[in-house]
Amino acid sequence: MKALFEPKSVVIIGASAKENTVGNGLVKNLTGNPKYKTAADIPFDGKLFLVNPNTESIEGIRCYKSLSEIKEKIDLAVIATPAKTVPEILKQCKGKVNAAVVISAGFSEVGEKNLEQELVNTAKETNILLLGPNCLGLLNAHNHLNASFAPSLTPQGDVAFISQSGALVDSIIDWANAENFGFSKIVSLGNMAGLQFHDFLEYLSNDKQTKVLTLYIEGLKDGRKFIDAAKKCKKPIIALKAGLSNAGAKAASSHTGSLAGSAEIYKTAMKQAGVILAESMEEMFDIAKTLAKEPTCNNNIAIITNAGGPGVLATDYCEKYGLHLVELKDSTLQKLENTGKMSKSYSKHNPLDLVGDAVAETYKAAIDVLINESYVSGIIIMQTIQVMTNPYENAKVIFDAKQRHKGKQKPIICCFMGGEHSKDAVALLEKNGIVNFNDPLRAVRAMSALIKE
Amino acid sequence: MGLLSFSEVSVLLQKYRIPYCNQQLCATLDDALTFAKKAKFPLAMKVISQDIIHKSDAGGVVIGIANIGDLRNAYETMTLTLQKKFPAAKVEGILVQEMAEGTELIVGAKRDPTFGPVVLLGLGGIFVEVLKDVSFRVAPLTKTDAKAMIDELKAKKIFYGVRGKKPLNIDAVAAILASISDIMVKNNTIQEIDLNPVIADDKKAIAVDFRFIT
Numbered sequence: 001m002k003a004l005f006e007p008k009s010v011v012i013i014g015a016s017a018k019e020n021t022v023g024n025g026l027v028k029n030l031t032g033n034p035k036y037k038t039a040a041d042i043p044f045d046g047k048l049f050l051v052n053p054n055t056e057s058i059e060g061i062r063c064y065k066s067l068s069e070i071k072e073k074i075d076l077a078v079i080a081t082p083a084k085t086v087p088e089i090l091k092q093c094k095g096k097v098n099a100a101v102v103i104s105a106g107f108s109e110v111g112e113k114n115l116e117q118e119l120v121n122t123a124k125e126t127n128i129l130l131l132g133p134n135c136l137g138l139l140n141a142h143n144h145l146n147a148s149f150a151p152s153l154t155p156q157g158d159v160a161f162i163s164q165s166g167a168l169v170d171s172i173i174d175w176a177n178a179e180n181f182g183f184s185k186i187v188s189l190g191n192m193a194g195l196q197f198h199d200f201l202e203y204l205s206n207d208k209q210t211k212v213l214t215l216y217i218e219g220l221k222d223g224r225k226f227i228d229a230a231k232k233c234k235k236p237i238i239a240l241k242a243g244l245s246n247a248g249a250k251a252a253s254s255h256t257g258s259l260a261g262s263a264e265i266y267k268t269a270m271k272q273a274g275v276i277l278a279e280s281m282e283e284m285f286d287i288a289k290t291l292a293k294e295p296t297c298n299n300n301i302a303i304i305t306n307a308g309g310p311g312v313l314a315t316d317y318c319e320k321y322g323l324h325l326v327e328l329k330d331s332t333l334q335k336l337e338n339t340g341k342m343s344k345s346y347s348k349h350n351p352l353d354l355v356g357d358a359v360a361e362t363y364k365a366a367i368d369v370l371i372n373e374s375y376v377s378g379i380i381i382m383q384t385i386q387v388m389t390n391p392y393e394n395a396k397v398i399f400d401a402k403q404r405h406k407g408k409q410k411p412i413i414c415c416f417m418g419g420e421h422s423k424d425a426v427a428l429l430e431k432n433g434i435v436n437f438n439d440p441l442r443a444v445r446a447m448s449a450l451i452k453e
Numbered sequence: 454m455g456l457l458s459f460s461e462v463s464v465l466l467q468k469y470r471i472p473y474c475n476q477q478l479c480a481t482l483d484d485a486l487t488f489a490k491k492a493k494f495p496l497a498m499k500v501i502s503q504d505i506i507h508k509s510d511a512g513g514v515v516i517g518i519a520n521i522g523d524l525r526n527a528y529e530t531m532t533l534t535l536q537k538k539f540p541a542a543k544v545e546g547i548l549v550q551e552m553a554e555g556t557e558l559i560v561g562a563k564r565d566p567t568f569g570p571v572v573l574l575g576l577g578g579i580f581v582e583v584l585k586d587v588s589f590r591v592a593p594l595t596k597t598d599a600k601a602m603i604d605e606l607k608a609k610k611i612f613y614g615v616r617g618k619k620p621l622n623i624d625a626v627a628a629i630l631a632s633i634s635d636i637m638v639k640n641n642t643i644q645e646i647d648l649n650p651v652i653a654d655d656k657k658a659i660a661v662d663f664r665f666i667t
Binding site for chain 1: 561565567568569571573575581585587588589590591598
């Protein structure tokens with residue numbers, strides 16, 4: 001697997017000089033010059049070889065006529081030639097290449113099951129790790145490896161994404177660049193003729209750059225292996241599963257048969273495997289970001305807000321997601337009073353509503369008092385923007401508080417509502433790895449994923 | 454698709470320690486009477502035949518038999534009715550069993566193409582028919598998994614005792630779930646199992662009717 005994610009050398013077989021082709025996109029992506037270039041795109045850290053019998057050079061890099069002309073051993077081959085040529089090419093890779101990504105389409109997805117079987121057999125005979133076929137490729141942001149025809153690389157981060165849809169990967173990459181969401185590794189699985197989900201769960205469980213795994217699943221080939229690998233995985237796994245609508249549960253010959261539809265069984269299996277099932281892409285990456293940044297905690301949550309309405313909404317969502325809002329003790333209220341920073345009309349219960357005239361100092365006092373209470377395990381900090389509010393100062397206060405209270409291992413999730421005039425504040429939070437959402441639903445859902453069971 | 458016979462199922466139930474009613478498969482009225490003399494009334498009587506699937510509709514089920522006289526009448530009526538309606542049916546025998554009282558549950562299993570054997574638990578009657586209140590686990594499952602299945606039911610309170618009723622014997626239910634899981638894991642030919650109903654109270658959980666599909 002190291003050959004796949006951390007290759008010292010890569011060969012593109014089927015490299016092309018023709019603009020807007022897969023073979024050309026691969027070359028551009030691996031030379032750090034993709035069509036949709038971002039700040040993340042710099043040339044891949046290792047050595048790059050190209051193979052194309054009809055071209056002298058592409059992007060200033062020499063093209064070999066065939067693999068046999070290359071004398072060195074190569075970690076990773078990226079193959080983008082017509083489907084029927086791929087098994088033969090893989091044979092030529094024997095002894096020279098450790099892993100192969102087959103981008104080429106035209107296998108089982110179009111009914112060519114025998115060709116795919118031939119590919120699988122060849123991979124076994126040649127002892128080459130096989131990813132694909134019919135996939136987008138893979139990316140490792142930490143060594144600038146973009147062995148795919150995705151639009152660009154992503155910022156570096158600690159979330160891995162393993163997807164059964166290549167198109168989804170494309171869109172997520174573009175989104176990640178807009179949102180500055182960092183990934184460690186991204187894999188498009190394609191037809192899963194060789195490597196499957198469970199192989200990546202095993203590998204990423206020990207990957208130092210990955211803290212959380214996210215999966216997009218259409219169908220598993222081996223559910224038992226998936227469950228076993230997920231159970232053993234040392235990191236949180238969040239999955240989005242397509243096709244959970246149970247359309248067409250077959251007429252069954254037993255009660256059990258008719259009651260146990262495939263959707264229910266999928267949900268059960270994921271639960272048994274310890275996998276969090278997300279309902280949307282947004283939810284999946286919200287939870288992933290939160291689990292990567294914040295510690296887990298017991299179910300004793302406090303909310304600090306400067307407005308009643310959003311606090312009530314958050315309370316509703318807490319009930320929906322099973323978050324327990326602690327009752328603030330009299331002694332805590334006394335401590336809040338003693339800070340001399342509370343408004344006369346502050347709420348005196350959880351959600352702790354500091355009311356609209358709360359300034360940064362008010363937030364600071366409230367955070368310090370609540371986080372020091374042993375019966376408070378995690379805090380959601382909400383802010384709405386009013387003339388008295390200074391979002392940037394509030395964000396700074398939260399950042400300082402997080403530093404000050406780091407040792408307590410209590411998660412803080414922010415919910416700075418609004419947009420235009422909280423941009424700088426949100427940027428400050430995000431730059432410093434503080435989790436922030438603009439909707440109380442997302443903040444509460446994210447906090448609920450941190451609760452230890 | 455086929456069904457396991459009564460005797461095949463009995464062997465499995467014994468081997469995997471799934472409790473069932475005090476019962477006997479009878480070939481003759483005399484068999485039934487001999488059994489009834491030692492048994493505790495009320496009794497139930499069911500025809501066992503792979504050719505008669507919907508046995509209550511066919512007149513192949515009588516419940517609440519209170520004494521020897523009733524048993525004799527019920528046996529004669531049932532055999533006559535079935536001979537008329539299903540002259541060609543192969544009948545394994547008439548099952549006479551002590552009636553169990555308690556809460557009706559359904560325990561089942563099937564093979565999923567992705568995950569393999571899966572075990573199901575639900576409360577019987579309206580809970581399963583209308584509300585589809587059931588929980589699942591992928592086999593093999595431990596007793597802890599089995600207990601978690603109970604806690605996942607919306608009607609779980611019934612297991613723990615509501616309105617002055619005693620709680621059901623959770624360990625006994627969990628043991629049946631674990632046994633069903635074991636049967637599915639170790640017997641690849643069995644495709645689906647219904648234990649419907651399993652009757653449970655504070656002391657026991659016993660399989661009253663069953664169907665094993667191969």
